Amino acid sequence: MKWITREHAKVDRIACPWLIKNFVDKDAEFLFVPAHKVIEVAREHGAIPFDVPNAELGHHGEECSFDAILKKYNLAKDPALVELARIVRGADTQNRSLTPQSEGLVAIAAGFSLISKDDYDNMQKQFHVYDALYAFCKSDRDSKLGLTSSRH
Numbered sequence: 001m002k003w004i005t006r007e008h009a010k011v012d013r014i015a016c017p018w019l020i021k022n023f024v025d026k027d028a029e030f031l032f033v034p035a036h037k038v039i040e041v042a043r044e045h046g047a048i049p050f051d052v053p054n055a056e057l058g059h060h061g062e063e064c065s066f067d068a069i070l071k072k073y074n075l076a077k078d079p080a081l082v083e084l085a086r087i088v089r090g091a092d093t094q095n096r097s098l099t100p101q102s103e104g105l106v107a108i109a110a111g112f113s114l115i116s117k118d119d120y121d122n123m124q125k126q127f128h129v130y131d132a133l134y135a136f137c138k139s140d141r142d143s144k145l146g147l148t149s150s151r152h
Helices: 012-024 035-045 065-072 079-092 102-115 119-138
Strands: 002-006 029-033
Touching: 002 012, 002 035, 012 065, 012 079, 012 119, 029 035, 029 119, 065 079, 079 102, 079 119, 102 119
Parallel strands: 002 029
Antiparallel strands: none
């Protein structure tokens, strides 16, 4: 299946392809186009639009597109994905204090967009960030807080 969003991706428009590839459609293909062409190109290619205004898989209220995909594809039963959604939501909306990781994710996403040759290169580079964040979200609370020790 083809999926389409606006070009010059940063947080949500990289997090969503990671989520889609890992949990919805392993063979997904992504198109990044100018904002004013998303709907037109989506029709031409039979692509599913995400993170664009008025899209089912877009921002709704306080939630971002990552949240919409979690709901649509019944992925919210995975607590680690729910926690990752909070990190992404905080980074992609005005609520940067939602999680301690959100502000850092903004900086990381902005940096990757500066060092990547295009959205596809950016996506490839940043998928490792989301792999790591997902592993962090799956880890136990004490490990996340650095409270485990190796006492002998």
